[in-house]
Amino acid sequence: MNQRFYSLDVFRGATVAFMILVNNPGSWSHLYGPLAHAPWHGCTPTDLVFPFFLFAVGNAMAFVLPRLQAAGTPVFLKKVIKRSLLIFAIGLFLNWSPFIKWSDGSLVFKHWADPTNPESGIRILGVLQRIAICYLCASLIVYFLKLRGAIIISIIILLLYWLLTLFLGATGDPYSLNGYFGTQIDKNILGIAHMYKGEGVPFDPEGLTSTLPAIVQVIFGFLVGNYIQQKGKTFEMLSGLFVFGSLLVFGGFVWDMTFPINKKIWTSSYVLYTTGLAIMVLSVLIYAIEFRGAKGAWSKFFDVFGKNALFVFALSGFLPKLLPLFRWVDHVDENGKSIYTSAFPWFYEHVCKPVTSFTDNPKNGSLLYALCMIAFYWLIVYWMDKKKIYIKV
Known part of the structure; x- marks a missing residue:
């Protein structure tokens, strides 16, 4: 290895x-x-877990993609689409499993949509489903648009998501639980029965619209992985990583003043902040393991x-x-x-x-x-x- x-x-x-x-x-x-998790705005250590994993997915993708590029577009598409569908299916399986439950002393089947309650059913989205969607979209963007195109698309996505959230959300309170514009889109496409309700109302923290900026998290991971390969095991690479991570954290704090850091609607400032922290943590690990041999x-x-x-x-x-x-x-x-x-x-x-x-x-x-x-x-x-x-x- x-x-x-x-x-x-x-x-x-x-x-x-x-x-x-x-x-x-x-x-x-x-x-x-x-x-x-933070109740709404803000970020706790727990709120770092999911974006760190998406970053790691992109980072690993940087080491695999060259082999897929060498194999040709048909092979690339087959592997990426198959993997994405499988991860999504596993996530959906986990939401529905084990398909039966205890009810009044007997085992009953867990219906896709509860026949006695039209607003209750199996949730469609989730952590693995978001990973699948982000991996698929990030892979296609990087493969067909290359590095420069991926950077431009990432900037566009983060800015566009900010503007959509600001102008399509509730007037005066667009970043709140009840004011977030993406919830209505999820209700129309997924249906209330298939949404998360842990916030007390139908609201999905892995919803369709908030998945858009999460795609950028994977792209950032890819860019960092590619940078590591290009620069090799040098202090130039290490210092560059740490500085870039620090700049992203700073950028996230600055953007937080107008677009609050928030995991549940996956704000653009949250993407910058958590990606920056992920890069800094990875830099420390590279230094400790690869440079100092602290294994x-x-x-x-x-x-x-x-x-x-x-x-x-x-x-x-x-x-x-x-x-x-x-x-x-x-x-x-x-x-x-x-x-x-x-x-x-x-x-x-x-x-x-x-x-x-x-x-x-x-x-x-x-x-x-x-x-x-x-x-x-x-x-x-x-x-x-x-x-x-x-x-x-």
């Missing part, structure tokens, strides 16, 4: 590990601030996550939905009603909470559970790495 890939694996693996950490708390009611147990821990990144992310989304089908009675409440549990909730309630009870802070039990989940999934990908099992999509 080319050594430059190792830094990317560690970066991607660390991103996936953090993604598992923030997506698997013991309780959503007991979170430390950095492990929760060891810490890098190996993240490395195995990076080698099976999409697989372990999908698995961490699938198991918490599958295991509740295998449930048992945990206790009977004061009304004589049986309270059921399954493997993961039982572990949180009967292991993580008691172990941390002496701290008198329920957030610690929730955090311990999340850390245990990281260890659990790490054991799986570590075993796969030992067996040389790498599931590529």
Whole structure:
């Protein structure tokens, strides 16, 4: 393996590990601030996970695209479209899985659209679906428009999205949950039944319009990967990366004054800010690993996550939905009603909470559970790495 890939694996693996950490708390009611998303405007460490992963997708694409270009346009289109459709399908499968659920003591089928509630159904979009769309669009842009064209298109997308959000949003409050213009587009195309409702109203944080600026995140990742290849392992490359990352962070802060940094509508300022931070973090990793040789147990821990990144992310989304089908009675409440549990909730309630009870802070039990989940999934990908099992999509 080319050594430059190792830094990317560690970066991607660390991103996936953090993604598992923030997506698997013991309780959503007991979170430390950095492990929760910003309520609306702003950016927490958790809000860095998704854009970092999109950046890593683009970065890896820079090392693969030359081989696809050499193979010709038909091969390129076949591979990119097939991969994008597969990733999208996996994301949709995770939203619908495991296709059945417990209801009043019996297993029932999860309908695509609930026949008893026309506004309830299976969500169409999600994290993997956005990755698929961004990967497809960024690949086509870079392949057909080349580097210069990709840079121009990226600038146009970020500016156009800003103007659309400003002028098509609610007058006086275009960047708010209720004022964001993209929600109506999602309702018209996707339907309320198939949208996310975690904000209390139909609003999809991975919606169609907010996916536009996310495409630029992948393109930026590609540009950085290409720059690394062109400059090679030199201090000129490293300093150039760090300076560029710093400028993007500064640009994101400046734009924040008129177009607030916001993950949920994926603002253009958010793209600049998070991409800049991703570049700076990657620069530090390249310096530590490639220049200083600071590899060891810490890098190996993240490395195995990076080698099976999409697989372990999908698995961490699938198991918490599958295991509740295998449930048992945990206790009977004061009304004589049986309270059921399954493997993961039982572990949180009967292991993580008691172990941390002496701290008198329920957030610690929730955090311990999340850390245990990281260890659990790490054991799986570590075993796969030992067996040389790498599931590529």
